Amino acid sequence: MTDERKAPHVVLAYSGGLDTSVAIPWIREHYGSAVTALTVDVGQEGELRGALERARENGARDARLVDAKREFATEFLVPAIQANALYQGVYPLSTALARPLIARTLSAVAEEVGADAVAHGCTGKGNDQVRFDVAVHTLSPQLRVIAPVREWNMNREDEIRYAEAHRLKIRVTAQSPYSVDENLWGRSIEGGVLEDPSRAAPEEVYDWTSHPGDWPREPETVRVRFERGIPVAIQDEPMEIVPLIRAMNRIAGAHGVGRIDHIEDRVVGIKSRETYECPGAIALLEAHRSLESLVLPRDLLSFKSGVDRRFADLVYEGLWFSPLREALQAFITSTQEVVTGTVTLRLHQGSARAVGRESEYSLLAHELATYGTQSRFPQELAVGFIHLYGLPNQLAHARARAARAAPAEDVGAARAVLPTA
Numbered sequence: 001m002t003d004e005r006k007a008p009h010v011v012l013a014y015s016g017g018l019d020t021s022v023a024i025p026w027i028r029e030h031y032g033s034a035v036t037a038l039t040v041d042v043g044q045e046g047e048l049r050g051a052l053e054r055a056r057e058n059g060a061r062d063a064r065l066v067d068a069k070r071e072f073a074t075e076f077l078v079p080a081i082q083a084n085a086l087y088q089g090v091y092p093l094s095t096a097l098a099r100p101l102i103a104r105t106l107s108a109v110a111e112e113v114g115a116d117a118v119a120h121g122c123t124g125k126g127n128d129q130v131r132f133d134v135a136v137h138t139l140s141p142q143l144r145v146i147a148p149v150r151e152w153n154m155n156r157e158d159e160i161r162y163a164e165a166h167r168l169k170i171r172v173t174a175q176s177p178y179s180v181d182e183n184l185w186g187r188s189i190e191g192g193v194l195e196d197p198s199r200a201a202p203e204e205v206y207d208w209t210s211h212p213g214d215w216p217r218e219p220e221t222v223r224v225r226f227e228r229g230i231p232v233a234i235q236d237e238p239m240e241i242v243p244l245i246r247a248m249n250r251i252a253g254a255h256g257v258g259r260i261d262h263i264e265d266r267v268v269g270i271k272s273r274e275t276y277e278c279p280g281a282i283a284l285l286e287a288h289r290s291l292e293s294l295v296l297p298r299d300l301l302s303f304k305s306g307v308d309r310r311f312a313d314l315v316y317e318g319l320w321f322s323p324l325r326e327a328l329q330a331f332i333t334s335t336q337e338v339v340t341g342t343v344t345l346r347l348h349q350g351s352a353r354a355v356g357r358e359s360e361y362s363l364l365a366h367e368l369a370t371y372g373t374q375s376r377f378p379q380e381l382a383v384g385f386i387h388l389y390g391l392p393n394q395l396a397h398a399r400a401r402a403a404r405a406a407p408a409e410d411v412g413a414a415r416a417v418l419p420t421a
């Protein structure tokens, strides 16, 4: 190998798994580059320090760990909660939300160390390559993006042979047929038998949610407090956002909440079967949605649901760093001023349902809604309201009926019939 100090320098998004471990010597061989391995801690489990040690042993010039959990929660997850963000109505975007942050960290470290390229371990078939590449091109257009897995055409067996030939230190885990990505917001499991959408996911793929046989028979009640659309307390105990999400993952996971089995449409045009477990996300999103329904007026709720969906699509499609995402988020933030209050969730047998909500900004006025004797709703005015409300339909219906009855040549006949008050 040539003198690496003069060679180009690549910052690799490194997880410690097989792909990105093999990528270290592969990049050195194929690009003659020095490699800095970068692990961004977004709340994935596993021993990140040990992985850094192995990166150095496997030939990285440097290996770094950046703790980005708080940034992840405040800059990415909070907006996602406020946007009730679920791609195709079911996926809380756990992987999709972390990619722009990892890409931003890659760009920053690359600029700091004077690297001329970044690298990631994505295949050429998924959304993640799109998210990484687009984000890096946007933030640091001078950086090249290298994607070894997209280029090298090795299968898993080839990679293991390559690792053996290069005497790489790989963490010997029991041969898992699954590809897993995880962070604070959830866990994605792909591959193996999961690729057959006709078959139920085997229990072994789940890690954060307990097995149906272990779900508690009795429901559990959890109170979640929000301030301006941000979850701030569980069971009336104030918590920082990162521990709060962790706590919710644990509490909801015990009841099997947040298992998702989804036929998903990827950006690159592929349909795929995706399996997730996102217990905390599903519980918090349900609580937030329910609180919004109490404090936001009907027209705003309706309009916002369209904005929310567009926001979720943008995140999924890798367009986090875009003017449209920023503008949608500004709108969403402006709606959250009154999203303060407490929601009671009932967790039971795989589901999280809001069963109570209260807020000082509640728009539910008991004296209007009640059927009891204290009602102050002027029912007598309802008659006049209903008459005017239905008038356009009444007229249109009468015209249509007349038009059907009239002989084809007598167009004017339709005008003869007017609705009577």
Ligand code: ARG
Binding pocket: 093, 094, 095, 096, 127, 128, 179, 180, 181, 188, 190, 264, 274
């Ligand atoms: N299909 C999901 C998404 O696009 C999950 C991707 C999981 N990525 C992974 N490298 N295993 O967000």
